[in-house]
Amino acid sequence: MSTENTVTAVVGLGGIGGGIAHRLLATGHDVVVYNRTRSKAVPLVEAGARAADSPADAAAEADVVVVSLSDEEAVEKVVFGEMASRLRPGTTLIEMSTLSAEYARAAAERLAALGVHRVEACVIGNPAMAKAGDLRVFAAGRDEDVERVRPLLGSLGRQGMLHLGETGRATALKLAFNALLGVMTAGLAEAVVLAEQAGIPRETLLTAIQKSGWRSPVLNFRAEFMRTRAYQPAGFRARLMAKDLRLAAEASDGARLPLIELTSRRFAEVVAADDGDKDAAVIVELGSGEGGR
Structure with missing residues:
Protein backbone atom coordinates (compact mmCIF):
# COMPACT_ATOMS: atom_id res chain seq x y z
CA MET A 1 0.00 0.00 0.00
CA THR A 167 -6.60 -15.50 11.39
CA GLY A 168 -5.72 -16.42 14.96
CA ARG A 169 -2.16 -17.50 14.35
CA ALA A 170 -0.54 -14.13 15.00
CA THR A 171 -2.34 -13.72 18.30
CA ALA A 172 -1.42 -17.30 19.23
CA LEU A 173 2.23 -16.52 18.53
CA LYS A 174 2.02 -13.36 20.65
CA LEU A 175 0.56 -15.34 23.52
CA ALA A 176 3.37 -17.87 23.21
CA PHE A 177 5.98 -15.11 23.30
CA ASN A 178 4.35 -13.39 26.26
CA ALA A 179 3.93 -16.66 28.13
CA LEU A 180 7.66 -17.26 27.77
CA LEU A 181 8.37 -13.71 28.92
CA GLY A 182 6.14 -14.19 31.95
CA VAL A 183 7.79 -17.44 32.97
CA MET A 184 11.27 -15.95 32.49
CA THR A 185 10.38 -12.86 34.52
CA ALA A 186 8.95 -14.94 37.34
CA GLY A 187 12.02 -17.19 37.25
CA LEU A 188 14.37 -14.21 37.46
CA ALA A 189 12.34 -12.84 40.37
CA GLU A 190 12.63 -16.11 42.28
CA ALA A 191 16.38 -16.22 41.65
CA VAL A 192 16.65 -12.74 43.17
CA VAL A 193 14.59 -13.72 46.20
CA LEU A 194 16.64 -16.90 46.70
CA ALA A 195 19.91 -14.96 46.58
CA GLU A 196 18.66 -12.24 48.91
CA GLN A 197 17.52 -14.84 51.43
CA ALA A 198 21.11 -16.09 51.46
CA GLY A 199 22.43 -12.60 52.14
CA ILE A 200 23.57 -11.89 48.57
CA PRO A 201 22.69 -8.34 47.48
CA ARG A 202 20.28 -8.01 44.59
CA GLU A 203 22.82 -5.88 42.70
CA THR A 204 25.42 -8.63 42.95
CA LEU A 205 23.15 -11.32 41.58
CA LEU A 206 21.73 -9.22 38.73
CA THR A 207 25.19 -8.04 37.65
CA ALA A 208 26.48 -11.61 37.73
CA ILE A 209 23.58 -12.79 35.55
CA GLN A 210 24.05 -9.95 33.08
CA LYS A 211 27.72 -10.86 32.68
CA SER A 212 27.11 -14.59 32.30
CA GLY A 213 25.76 -17.04 29.76
CA TRP A 214 22.34 -16.57 31.35
CA ARG A 215 22.07 -13.02 30.08
CA SER A 216 19.54 -12.02 27.44
CA PRO A 217 18.08 -8.73 26.21
CA VAL A 218 14.71 -9.68 27.69
CA LEU A 219 16.10 -10.53 31.12
CA ASN A 220 18.36 -7.48 31.10
CA PHE A 221 15.36 -5.22 30.48
CA ARG A 222 13.41 -6.69 33.42
CA ALA A 223 16.54 -6.83 35.59
CA GLU A 224 16.92 -3.05 35.40
CA PHE A 225 13.47 -2.58 36.93
CA MET A 226 14.38 -5.01 39.71
CA ARG A 227 17.76 -3.35 40.24
CA THR A 228 16.29 0.13 40.75
CA ARG A 229 13.05 -1.06 42.36
CA ALA A 230 11.31 1.58 40.23
CA TYR A 231 8.52 -0.10 38.28
CA GLN A 232 6.86 2.89 36.65
CA PRO A 233 6.60 3.88 33.90
CA ALA A 234 6.11 0.25 32.99
CA GLY A 235 7.58 -1.39 29.92
CA PHE A 236 4.93 -4.13 30.17
CA ARG A 237 2.27 -3.72 32.83
CA ALA A 238 1.80 -6.62 35.23
CA ARG A 239 -1.98 -6.58 34.66
CA LEU A 240 -1.47 -7.15 30.93
CA MET A 241 0.99 -9.95 31.67
CA ALA A 242 -1.59 -11.58 33.93
CA LYS A 243 -4.21 -11.28 31.20
CA ASP A 244 -1.94 -12.76 28.51
CA LEU A 245 -0.87 -15.67 30.72
CA ARG A 246 -4.51 -16.41 31.48
CA LEU A 247 -5.35 -16.38 27.77
CA ALA A 248 -2.37 -18.63 27.04
CA ALA A 249 -3.44 -21.12 29.70
CA GLU A 250 -7.01 -21.10 28.38
CA ALA A 251 -5.77 -21.70 24.82
CA SER A 252 -3.96 -24.91 25.72
CA ASP A 253 -6.77 -27.10 24.28
CA GLY A 254 -6.00 -29.89 26.71
CA ALA A 255 -2.22 -29.63 26.54
CA ARG A 256 -0.41 -29.55 29.90
CA LEU A 257 1.10 -26.12 30.57
CA PRO A 258 1.89 -26.26 34.29
CA LEU A 259 4.53 -23.50 34.25
CA ILE A 260 2.25 -21.08 32.42
CA GLU A 261 -0.67 -21.92 34.69
CA LEU A 262 1.39 -21.40 37.85
CA THR A 263 2.92 -18.17 36.56
CA SER A 264 -0.54 -16.95 35.61
CA ARG A 265 -1.65 -17.40 39.20
CA ARG A 266 1.43 -15.56 40.48
CA PHE A 267 0.77 -12.54 38.28
CA ALA A 268 -2.87 -12.59 39.35
CA GLU A 269 -1.52 -12.18 42.90
CA VAL A 270 0.50 -9.16 41.74
CA VAL A 271 -2.64 -7.56 40.36
CA ALA A 272 -4.55 -8.39 43.54
CA ALA A 273 -1.79 -6.62 45.49
CA ASP A 274 -2.65 -3.43 43.56
CA ASP A 275 0.58 -3.54 41.53
CA GLY A 276 -1.07 -4.25 38.17
CA ASP A 277 -0.07 -0.95 36.58
CA LYS A 278 3.60 -1.44 37.45
CA ASP A 279 6.05 -3.26 35.23
CA ALA A 280 5.79 -7.04 35.31
CA ALA A 281 9.21 -7.13 37.02
CA VAL A 282 7.43 -6.02 40.21
CA ILE A 283 6.65 -9.70 40.77
CA VAL A 284 10.03 -9.86 42.53
CA GLU A 285 8.63 -7.74 45.36
CA LEU A 286 5.71 -10.15 45.79
CA GLY A 287 8.26 -12.90 46.37
CA SER A 288 10.35 -10.83 48.75
CA GLY A 289 7.32 -9.67 50.70
CA GLU A 290 8.37 -6.01 50.43
CA GLY A 291 5.70 -4.86 47.98
CA GLY A 292 6.31 -2.76 44.88
CA ARG A 293 7.14 0.89 45.24
Missing part, protein backbone atom coordinates in the same frame (compact mmCIF):
# COMPACT_ATOMS: atom_id res chain seq x y z
CA SER A 2 1.42 3.37 -1.00
CA THR A 3 1.46 6.08 1.66
CA GLU A 4 0.42 8.68 -0.93
CA ASN A 5 -3.12 9.95 -0.21
CA THR A 6 -3.54 7.19 2.39
CA VAL A 7 -4.68 8.10 5.89
CA THR A 8 -3.70 5.81 8.75
CA ALA A 9 -5.40 6.09 12.11
CA VAL A 10 -3.75 4.77 15.26
CA VAL A 11 -6.19 4.15 18.10
CA GLY A 12 -4.55 3.39 21.43
CA LEU A 13 -1.32 5.25 22.18
CA GLY A 14 0.23 3.13 24.90
CA GLY A 15 3.92 2.26 24.70
CA ILE A 16 3.68 0.20 21.53
CA GLY A 17 0.82 2.11 19.88
CA GLY A 18 2.46 5.45 20.51
CA GLY A 19 5.80 4.20 19.23
CA ILE A 20 4.19 2.84 16.09
CA ALA A 21 2.43 6.15 15.44
CA HIS A 22 5.78 7.94 15.69
CA ARG A 23 7.32 5.44 13.29
CA LEU A 24 4.51 5.89 10.76
CA LEU A 25 4.98 9.65 10.84
CA ALA A 26 8.73 9.22 10.33
CA THR A 27 8.13 7.04 7.28
CA GLY A 28 5.82 9.51 5.56
CA HIS A 29 2.33 8.41 6.55
CA ASP A 30 -0.57 10.79 7.04
CA VAL A 31 -1.50 9.85 10.61
CA VAL A 32 -4.59 10.48 12.73
CA VAL A 33 -4.36 9.48 16.38
CA TYR A 34 -6.74 8.90 19.25
CA ASN A 35 -6.22 7.94 22.87
CA ARG A 36 -8.59 8.07 25.82
CA THR A 37 -5.95 9.97 27.80
CA ARG A 38 -5.60 12.96 25.49
CA SER A 39 -2.17 14.00 26.76
CA LYS A 40 -0.60 10.96 25.11
CA ALA A 41 -1.50 12.40 21.71
CA VAL A 42 0.29 15.70 22.30
CA PRO A 43 3.84 14.59 21.30
CA LEU A 44 2.42 13.00 18.16
CA VAL A 45 0.51 16.13 17.18
CA GLU A 46 3.71 18.09 17.69
CA ALA A 47 5.42 15.58 15.34
CA GLY A 48 2.80 16.10 12.63
CA ALA A 49 -0.17 13.84 13.44
CA ARG A 50 -3.76 15.03 13.69
CA ALA A 51 -5.74 14.25 16.84
CA ALA A 52 -9.28 12.89 16.52
CA ASP A 53 -11.95 13.65 19.10
CA SER A 54 -13.15 10.04 19.26
CA PRO A 55 -12.32 6.57 17.92
CA ALA A 56 -15.26 6.95 15.53
CA ASP A 57 -13.88 10.19 14.12
CA ALA A 58 -10.46 8.60 13.68
CA ALA A 59 -11.99 5.66 11.82
CA ALA A 60 -14.19 7.81 9.60
CA GLU A 61 -11.32 9.45 7.75
CA ALA A 62 -8.89 6.52 7.64
CA ASP A 63 -8.05 3.99 4.94
CA VAL A 64 -6.15 1.91 7.49
CA VAL A 65 -6.89 1.76 11.22
CA VAL A 66 -4.26 0.40 13.60
CA VAL A 67 -5.76 -0.68 16.93
CA SER A 68 -3.56 -1.23 19.98
CA LEU A 69 -5.71 -1.72 23.08
CA SER A 70 -5.36 -3.55 26.37
CA ASP A 71 -7.83 -6.42 26.12
CA GLU A 72 -10.94 -7.87 24.50
CA GLU A 73 -13.26 -5.72 26.58
CA ALA A 74 -11.55 -2.57 25.29
CA VAL A 75 -11.63 -3.85 21.69
CA GLU A 76 -15.32 -4.70 22.00
CA LYS A 77 -16.11 -1.22 23.31
CA VAL A 78 -13.90 0.79 20.96
CA VAL A 79 -13.99 -1.18 17.71
CA PHE A 80 -17.51 -2.57 17.76
CA GLY A 81 -19.18 -0.10 20.10
CA GLU A 82 -17.76 3.15 18.73
CA MET A 83 -15.93 2.66 15.43
CA ALA A 84 -17.95 0.05 13.56
CA SER A 85 -20.64 2.41 12.27
CA ARG A 86 -18.01 4.82 10.91
CA LEU A 87 -15.64 2.33 9.29
CA ARG A 88 -15.98 2.64 5.52
CA PRO A 89 -16.25 -0.52 3.39
CA GLY A 90 -12.80 -1.33 2.04
CA THR A 91 -11.02 -0.05 5.15
CA THR A 92 -8.32 -2.31 6.58
CA LEU A 93 -8.23 -2.68 10.35
CA ILE A 94 -4.88 -3.87 11.72
CA GLU A 95 -5.42 -5.38 15.15
CA MET A 96 -2.35 -5.26 17.40
CA SER A 97 -4.13 -5.91 20.69
CA THR A 98 -3.31 -9.26 22.32
CA LEU A 99 -6.51 -11.29 22.23
CA SER A 100 -7.58 -14.91 22.19
CA ALA A 101 -7.55 -16.68 18.83
CA GLU A 102 -11.25 -17.44 19.25
CA TYR A 103 -12.11 -13.77 19.70
CA ALA A 104 -9.85 -12.82 16.78
CA ARG A 105 -11.66 -15.15 14.39
CA ALA A 106 -15.08 -13.91 15.50
CA ALA A 107 -13.95 -10.29 15.15
CA ALA A 108 -12.74 -10.94 11.60
CA GLU A 109 -16.15 -12.34 10.65
CA ARG A 110 -18.01 -9.41 12.20
CA LEU A 111 -15.83 -6.86 10.41
CA ALA A 112 -16.10 -8.73 7.11
CA ALA A 113 -19.87 -8.37 7.35
CA LEU A 114 -19.26 -4.59 7.36
CA GLY A 115 -16.97 -4.80 4.35
CA VAL A 116 -13.89 -4.16 6.51
CA HIS A 117 -10.71 -6.18 6.03
CA ARG A 118 -9.07 -7.37 9.26
CA VAL A 119 -5.38 -8.15 9.60
CA GLU A 120 -3.93 -9.15 12.93
CA ALA A 121 -0.36 -8.19 13.65
CA CYS A 122 1.78 -9.61 16.41
CA VAL A 123 4.63 -7.23 17.18
CA ILE A 124 7.55 -8.25 19.36
CA GLY A 125 9.62 -5.58 21.06
CA ASN A 126 9.40 -2.63 23.41
CA PRO A 127 8.21 0.99 22.98
CA ALA A 128 11.66 2.28 21.99
CA MET A 129 11.92 -0.43 19.33
CA ALA A 130 8.45 0.47 18.04
CA LYS A 131 9.46 4.10 17.60
CA ALA A 132 12.70 3.10 15.86
CA GLY A 133 11.05 0.63 13.48
CA ASP A 134 12.96 -2.21 15.11
CA LEU A 135 10.08 -4.54 16.01
CA ARG A 136 9.57 -8.06 14.75
CA VAL A 137 6.23 -8.22 12.95
CA PHE A 138 4.07 -11.29 12.30
CA ALA A 139 0.72 -11.03 10.55
CA ALA A 140 -2.28 -13.26 10.02
CA GLY A 141 -5.39 -13.01 7.89
CA ARG A 142 -6.44 -13.43 4.28
CA ASP A 143 -3.55 -13.32 1.84
CA GLU A 144 -4.90 -10.36 -0.13
CA ASP A 145 -5.61 -8.37 3.04
CA VAL A 146 -2.14 -8.93 4.46
CA GLU A 147 -0.46 -8.08 1.16
CA ARG A 148 -2.39 -4.82 0.99
CA VAL A 149 -0.69 -3.57 4.18
CA ARG A 150 2.66 -5.36 3.83
CA PRO A 151 4.59 -2.11 3.13
CA LEU A 152 3.10 -0.44 6.20
CA LEU A 153 3.77 -3.38 8.50
CA GLY A 154 7.17 -3.92 6.95
CA SER A 155 8.18 -0.38 7.85
CA LEU A 156 7.72 -1.22 11.53
CA GLY A 157 10.16 -4.10 11.68
CA ARG A 158 13.83 -4.83 11.31
CA GLN A 159 13.13 -7.85 9.10
CA GLY A 160 10.01 -6.76 7.30
CA MET A 161 6.85 -8.74 8.03
CA LEU A 162 6.17 -12.49 8.09
CA HIS A 163 2.71 -13.78 7.17
CA LEU A 164 1.75 -16.75 9.36
CA GLY A 165 -1.47 -17.71 7.56
CA GLU A 166 -5.03 -17.81 8.83
Whole structure:
Protein backbone atom coordinates (compact mmCIF):
# COMPACT_ATOMS: atom_id res chain seq x y z
CA MET A 1 0.00 0.00 0.00
CA SER A 2 1.42 3.37 -1.00
CA THR A 3 1.46 6.08 1.66
CA GLU A 4 0.42 8.68 -0.93
CA ASN A 5 -3.12 9.95 -0.21
CA THR A 6 -3.54 7.19 2.39
CA VAL A 7 -4.68 8.10 5.89
CA THR A 8 -3.70 5.81 8.75
CA ALA A 9 -5.40 6.09 12.11
CA VAL A 10 -3.75 4.77 15.26
CA VAL A 11 -6.19 4.15 18.10
CA GLY A 12 -4.55 3.39 21.43
CA LEU A 13 -1.32 5.25 22.18
CA GLY A 14 0.23 3.13 24.90
CA GLY A 15 3.92 2.26 24.70
CA ILE A 16 3.68 0.20 21.53
CA GLY A 17 0.82 2.11 19.88
CA GLY A 18 2.46 5.45 20.51
CA GLY A 19 5.80 4.20 19.23
CA ILE A 20 4.19 2.84 16.09
CA ALA A 21 2.43 6.15 15.44
CA HIS A 22 5.78 7.94 15.69
CA ARG A 23 7.32 5.44 13.29
CA LEU A 24 4.51 5.89 10.76
CA LEU A 25 4.98 9.65 10.84
CA ALA A 26 8.73 9.22 10.33
CA THR A 27 8.13 7.04 7.28
CA GLY A 28 5.82 9.51 5.56
CA HIS A 29 2.33 8.41 6.55
CA ASP A 30 -0.57 10.79 7.04
CA VAL A 31 -1.50 9.85 10.61
CA VAL A 32 -4.59 10.48 12.73
CA VAL A 33 -4.36 9.48 16.38
CA TYR A 34 -6.74 8.90 19.25
CA ASN A 35 -6.22 7.94 22.87
CA ARG A 36 -8.59 8.07 25.82
CA THR A 37 -5.95 9.97 27.80
CA ARG A 38 -5.60 12.96 25.49
CA SER A 39 -2.17 14.00 26.76
CA LYS A 40 -0.60 10.96 25.11
CA ALA A 41 -1.50 12.40 21.71
CA VAL A 42 0.29 15.70 22.30
CA PRO A 43 3.84 14.59 21.30
CA LEU A 44 2.42 13.00 18.16
CA VAL A 45 0.51 16.13 17.18
CA GLU A 46 3.71 18.09 17.69
CA ALA A 47 5.42 15.58 15.34
CA GLY A 48 2.80 16.10 12.63
CA ALA A 49 -0.17 13.84 13.44
CA ARG A 50 -3.76 15.03 13.69
CA ALA A 51 -5.74 14.25 16.84
CA ALA A 52 -9.28 12.89 16.52
CA ASP A 53 -11.95 13.65 19.10
CA SER A 54 -13.15 10.04 19.26
CA PRO A 55 -12.32 6.57 17.92
CA ALA A 56 -15.26 6.95 15.53
CA ASP A 57 -13.88 10.19 14.12
CA ALA A 58 -10.46 8.60 13.68
CA ALA A 59 -11.99 5.66 11.82
CA ALA A 60 -14.19 7.81 9.60
CA GLU A 61 -11.32 9.45 7.75
CA ALA A 62 -8.89 6.52 7.64
CA ASP A 63 -8.05 3.99 4.94
CA VAL A 64 -6.15 1.91 7.49
CA VAL A 65 -6.89 1.76 11.22
CA VAL A 66 -4.26 0.40 13.60
CA VAL A 67 -5.76 -0.68 16.93
CA SER A 68 -3.56 -1.23 19.98
CA LEU A 69 -5.71 -1.72 23.08
CA SER A 70 -5.36 -3.55 26.37
CA ASP A 71 -7.83 -6.42 26.12
CA GLU A 72 -10.94 -7.87 24.50
CA GLU A 73 -13.26 -5.72 26.58
CA ALA A 74 -11.55 -2.57 25.29
CA VAL A 75 -11.63 -3.85 21.69
CA GLU A 76 -15.32 -4.70 22.00
CA LYS A 77 -16.11 -1.22 23.31
CA VAL A 78 -13.90 0.79 20.96
CA VAL A 79 -13.99 -1.18 17.71
CA PHE A 80 -17.51 -2.57 17.76
CA GLY A 81 -19.18 -0.10 20.10
CA GLU A 82 -17.76 3.15 18.73
CA MET A 83 -15.93 2.66 15.43
CA ALA A 84 -17.95 0.05 13.56
CA SER A 85 -20.64 2.41 12.27
CA ARG A 86 -18.01 4.82 10.91
CA LEU A 87 -15.64 2.33 9.29
CA ARG A 88 -15.98 2.64 5.52
CA PRO A 89 -16.25 -0.52 3.39
CA GLY A 90 -12.80 -1.33 2.04
CA THR A 91 -11.02 -0.05 5.15
CA THR A 92 -8.32 -2.31 6.58
CA LEU A 93 -8.23 -2.68 10.35
CA ILE A 94 -4.88 -3.87 11.72
CA GLU A 95 -5.42 -5.38 15.15
CA MET A 96 -2.35 -5.26 17.40
CA SER A 97 -4.13 -5.91 20.69
CA THR A 98 -3.31 -9.26 22.32
CA LEU A 99 -6.51 -11.29 22.23
CA SER A 100 -7.58 -14.91 22.19
CA ALA A 101 -7.55 -16.68 18.83
CA GLU A 102 -11.25 -17.44 19.25
CA TYR A 103 -12.11 -13.77 19.70
CA ALA A 104 -9.85 -12.82 16.78
CA ARG A 105 -11.66 -15.15 14.39
CA ALA A 106 -15.08 -13.91 15.50
CA ALA A 107 -13.95 -10.29 15.15
CA ALA A 108 -12.74 -10.94 11.60
CA GLU A 109 -16.15 -12.34 10.65
CA ARG A 110 -18.01 -9.41 12.20
CA LEU A 111 -15.83 -6.86 10.41
CA ALA A 112 -16.10 -8.73 7.11
CA ALA A 113 -19.87 -8.37 7.35
CA LEU A 114 -19.26 -4.59 7.36
CA GLY A 115 -16.97 -4.80 4.35
CA VAL A 116 -13.89 -4.16 6.51
CA HIS A 117 -10.71 -6.18 6.03
CA ARG A 118 -9.07 -7.37 9.26
CA VAL A 119 -5.38 -8.15 9.60
CA GLU A 120 -3.93 -9.15 12.93
CA ALA A 121 -0.36 -8.19 13.65
CA CYS A 122 1.78 -9.61 16.41
CA VAL A 123 4.63 -7.23 17.18
CA ILE A 124 7.55 -8.25 19.36
CA GLY A 125 9.62 -5.58 21.06
CA ASN A 126 9.40 -2.63 23.41
CA PRO A 127 8.21 0.99 22.98
CA ALA A 128 11.66 2.28 21.99
CA MET A 129 11.92 -0.43 19.33
CA ALA A 130 8.45 0.47 18.04
CA LYS A 131 9.46 4.10 17.60
CA ALA A 132 12.70 3.10 15.86
CA GLY A 133 11.05 0.63 13.48
CA ASP A 134 12.96 -2.21 15.11
CA LEU A 135 10.08 -4.54 16.01
CA ARG A 136 9.57 -8.06 14.75
CA VAL A 137 6.23 -8.22 12.95
CA PHE A 138 4.07 -11.29 12.30
CA ALA A 139 0.72 -11.03 10.55
CA ALA A 140 -2.28 -13.26 10.02
CA GLY A 141 -5.39 -13.01 7.89
CA ARG A 142 -6.44 -13.43 4.28
CA ASP A 143 -3.55 -13.32 1.84
CA GLU A 144 -4.90 -10.36 -0.13
CA ASP A 145 -5.61 -8.37 3.04
CA VAL A 146 -2.14 -8.93 4.46
CA GLU A 147 -0.46 -8.08 1.16
CA ARG A 148 -2.39 -4.82 0.99
CA VAL A 149 -0.69 -3.57 4.18
CA ARG A 150 2.66 -5.36 3.83
CA PRO A 151 4.59 -2.11 3.13
CA LEU A 152 3.10 -0.44 6.20
CA LEU A 153 3.77 -3.38 8.50
CA GLY A 154 7.17 -3.92 6.95
CA SER A 155 8.18 -0.38 7.85
CA LEU A 156 7.72 -1.22 11.53
CA GLY A 157 10.16 -4.10 11.68
CA ARG A 158 13.83 -4.83 11.31
CA GLN A 159 13.13 -7.85 9.10
CA GLY A 160 10.01 -6.76 7.30
CA MET A 161 6.85 -8.74 8.03
CA LEU A 162 6.17 -12.49 8.09
CA HIS A 163 2.71 -13.78 7.17
CA LEU A 164 1.75 -16.75 9.36
CA GLY A 165 -1.47 -17.71 7.56
CA GLU A 166 -5.03 -17.81 8.83
CA THR A 167 -6.60 -15.50 11.39
CA GLY A 168 -5.72 -16.42 14.96
CA ARG A 169 -2.16 -17.50 14.35
CA ALA A 170 -0.54 -14.13 15.00
CA THR A 171 -2.34 -13.72 18.30
CA ALA A 172 -1.42 -17.30 19.23
CA LEU A 173 2.23 -16.52 18.53
CA LYS A 174 2.02 -13.36 20.65
CA LEU A 175 0.56 -15.34 23.52
CA ALA A 176 3.37 -17.87 23.21
CA PHE A 177 5.98 -15.11 23.30
CA ASN A 178 4.35 -13.39 26.26
CA ALA A 179 3.93 -16.66 28.13
CA LEU A 180 7.66 -17.26 27.77
CA LEU A 181 8.37 -13.71 28.92
CA GLY A 182 6.14 -14.19 31.95
CA VAL A 183 7.79 -17.44 32.97
CA MET A 184 11.27 -15.95 32.49
CA THR A 185 10.38 -12.86 34.52
CA ALA A 186 8.95 -14.94 37.34
CA GLY A 187 12.02 -17.19 37.25
CA LEU A 188 14.37 -14.21 37.46
CA ALA A 189 12.34 -12.84 40.37
CA GLU A 190 12.63 -16.11 42.28
CA ALA A 191 16.38 -16.22 41.65
CA VAL A 192 16.65 -12.74 43.17
CA VAL A 193 14.59 -13.72 46.20
CA LEU A 194 16.64 -16.90 46.70
CA ALA A 195 19.91 -14.96 46.58
CA GLU A 196 18.66 -12.24 48.91
CA GLN A 197 17.52 -14.84 51.43
CA ALA A 198 21.11 -16.09 51.46
CA GLY A 199 22.43 -12.60 52.14
CA ILE A 200 23.57 -11.89 48.57
CA PRO A 201 22.69 -8.34 47.48
CA ARG A 202 20.28 -8.01 44.59
CA GLU A 203 22.82 -5.88 42.70
CA THR A 204 25.42 -8.63 42.95
CA LEU A 205 23.15 -11.32 41.58
CA LEU A 206 21.73 -9.22 38.73
CA THR A 207 25.19 -8.04 37.65
CA ALA A 208 26.48 -11.61 37.73
CA ILE A 209 23.58 -12.79 35.55
CA GLN A 210 24.05 -9.95 33.08
CA LYS A 211 27.72 -10.86 32.68
CA SER A 212 27.11 -14.59 32.30
CA GLY A 213 25.76 -17.04 29.76
CA TRP A 214 22.34 -16.57 31.35
CA ARG A 215 22.07 -13.02 30.08
CA SER A 216 19.54 -12.02 27.44
CA PRO A 217 18.08 -8.73 26.21
CA VAL A 218 14.71 -9.68 27.69
CA LEU A 219 16.10 -10.53 31.12
CA ASN A 220 18.36 -7.48 31.10
CA PHE A 221 15.36 -5.22 30.48
CA ARG A 222 13.41 -6.69 33.42
CA ALA A 223 16.54 -6.83 35.59
CA GLU A 224 16.92 -3.05 35.40
CA PHE A 225 13.47 -2.58 36.93
CA MET A 226 14.38 -5.01 39.71
CA ARG A 227 17.76 -3.35 40.24
CA THR A 228 16.29 0.13 40.75
CA ARG A 229 13.05 -1.06 42.36
CA ALA A 230 11.31 1.58 40.23
CA TYR A 231 8.52 -0.10 38.28
CA GLN A 232 6.86 2.89 36.65
CA PRO A 233 6.60 3.88 33.90
CA ALA A 234 6.11 0.25 32.99
CA GLY A 235 7.58 -1.39 29.92
CA PHE A 236 4.93 -4.13 30.17
CA ARG A 237 2.27 -3.72 32.83
CA ALA A 238 1.80 -6.62 35.23
CA ARG A 239 -1.98 -6.58 34.66
CA LEU A 240 -1.47 -7.15 30.93
CA MET A 241 0.99 -9.95 31.67
CA ALA A 242 -1.59 -11.58 33.93
CA LYS A 243 -4.21 -11.28 31.20
CA ASP A 244 -1.94 -12.76 28.51
CA LEU A 245 -0.87 -15.67 30.72
CA ARG A 246 -4.51 -16.41 31.48
CA LEU A 247 -5.35 -16.38 27.77
CA ALA A 248 -2.37 -18.63 27.04
CA ALA A 249 -3.44 -21.12 29.70
CA GLU A 250 -7.01 -21.10 28.38
CA ALA A 251 -5.77 -21.70 24.82
CA SER A 252 -3.96 -24.91 25.72
CA ASP A 253 -6.77 -27.10 24.28
CA GLY A 254 -6.00 -29.89 26.71
CA ALA A 255 -2.22 -29.63 26.54
CA ARG A 256 -0.41 -29.55 29.90
CA LEU A 257 1.10 -26.12 30.57
CA PRO A 258 1.89 -26.26 34.29
CA LEU A 259 4.53 -23.50 34.25
CA ILE A 260 2.25 -21.08 32.42
CA GLU A 261 -0.67 -21.92 34.69
CA LEU A 262 1.39 -21.40 37.85
CA THR A 263 2.92 -18.17 36.56
CA SER A 264 -0.54 -16.95 35.61
CA ARG A 265 -1.65 -17.40 39.20
CA ARG A 266 1.43 -15.56 40.48
CA PHE A 267 0.77 -12.54 38.28
CA ALA A 268 -2.87 -12.59 39.35
CA GLU A 269 -1.52 -12.18 42.90
CA VAL A 270 0.50 -9.16 41.74
CA VAL A 271 -2.64 -7.56 40.36
CA ALA A 272 -4.55 -8.39 43.54
CA ALA A 273 -1.79 -6.62 45.49
CA ASP A 274 -2.65 -3.43 43.56
CA ASP A 275 0.58 -3.54 41.53
CA GLY A 276 -1.07 -4.25 38.17
CA ASP A 277 -0.07 -0.95 36.58
CA LYS A 278 3.60 -1.44 37.45
CA ASP A 279 6.05 -3.26 35.23
CA ALA A 280 5.79 -7.04 35.31
CA ALA A 281 9.21 -7.13 37.02
CA VAL A 282 7.43 -6.02 40.21
CA ILE A 283 6.65 -9.70 40.77
CA VAL A 284 10.03 -9.86 42.53
CA GLU A 285 8.63 -7.74 45.36
CA LEU A 286 5.71 -10.15 45.79
CA GLY A 287 8.26 -12.90 46.37
CA SER A 288 10.35 -10.83 48.75
CA GLY A 289 7.32 -9.67 50.70
CA GLU A 290 8.37 -6.01 50.43
CA GLY A 291 5.70 -4.86 47.98
CA GLY A 292 6.31 -2.76 44.88
CA ARG A 293 7.14 0.89 45.24
